[in-house]
Amino acid sequence: MRDDSYRHKGLRLAMVRELRQKGITDERVLAAMEAVPRHFFLDLALIGMAYDDTALPIGCDQTISHPSTVAMQSQLLDVHPGDKVLEIGTGSGYQTAVLCQMGARVFSIERQQPLFVKTKRLLADLRYHAKCFLGDGYQGLTEVDYAPFDRIIITCGAPFIPPALMTQLRLGGLMVIPVGEQQQEMLRVTKLGETEADWQVERFGQFKFVPMKEGRSFKQ
Numbered sequence: 245m246r247d248d249s250y251r252h253k254g255l256r257l258a259m260v261r262e263l264r265q266k267g268i269t270d271e272r273v274l275a276a277m278e279a280v281p282r283h284f285f286l287d288l289a290l291i292g293m294a295y296d297d298t299a300l301p302i303g304c305d306q307t308i309s310h311p312s313t314v315a316m317q318s319q320l321l322d323v324h325p326g327d328k329v330l331e332i333g334t335g336s337g338y339q340t341a342v343l344c345q346m347g348a349r350v351f352s353i354e355r356q357q358p359l360f361v362k363t364k365r366l367l368a369d370l371r372y373h374a375k376c377f378l379g380d381g382y383q384g385l386t387e388v389d390y391a392p393f394d395r396i397i398i399t400c401g402a403p404f405i406p407p408a409l410m411t412q413l414r415l416g417g418l419m420v421i422p423v424g425e426q427q428q429e430m431l432r433v434t435k436l437g438e439t440e441a442d443w444q445v446e447r448f449g450q451f452k453f454v455p456m457k458e459g460r461s462f463k464q
């Protein structure tokens with residue numbers, strides 16, 4: 245197991261200060277990000293940059309999101325302890341761990357098998373009790389008993405709001421999703437009814453995510 249030294253804890257405090265300066269105000273999010281060692285979710289060679297506000301490669305052509313993006317999405321999601329959260333795009337597992345740290349019951353889907361295998365093991369080793377699935381996030385979790393979710397977070401750029409995911413969101417629930425092709429606009433969708441006319445959409449600016457792709461991938 246890696247070491248979470250005083251130096252790393254100090255770097256996390258500095259990161260949290262920077263997040264406050266960038267407008268993050270939710271103390272639950274800030275406390276969770278102060279607690280979760282982001283450097284555990286990166287390859288050894290990249291550890292020196294773990295607390296910079298930057299996206300970094302995690303293999304399979306994917307990236308761990310900027311800390312400020314993780315903070316922003318977590319804040320918009322307005323998670324409360326015990327909430328059932330569906331996450332699309334497990335990736336490194338860092339966002340998953342932040343949500344677990346906030347007391348959410350997290351169900352996370354990843355389409356790249358190598359990332360799914362590696363991250364499922366890492367989260368278990370670190371005692372973050374998320375349920376990890378290899379699958380296609382466009383479909384969500386169709387098995388009985390998982391849905392409905394209180395919250396849904398998508399951590400890849402989606403071309404549109406996947407209808408199956410809205411079906412799996414409870415009435416009154418929130419979805420945070422970056423929508424767009426080259427660039428994405430961060431949307432928060434509140435489900436006030438079953439039909440699209442009853443989805444209230446709020447907009448939170450432009451971001452750049454790796455694309456949300458169709459289907460599962462078993463390739464390295």
Ligand code: SAH
Pocket residue numbers: 302306307308309332333334335336337338339340353354355356359379380381382399400454455456457458459
């Ligand atoms: N929250 C992660 C983000 C990783 S990047 C982190 O900070 O580490 C986004 C992830 O979404 C990638 O791992 C990518 O493989 C995954 N992804 C892309 N399309 C997907 C889909 N349809 N279903 C599930 N995961 C998907």
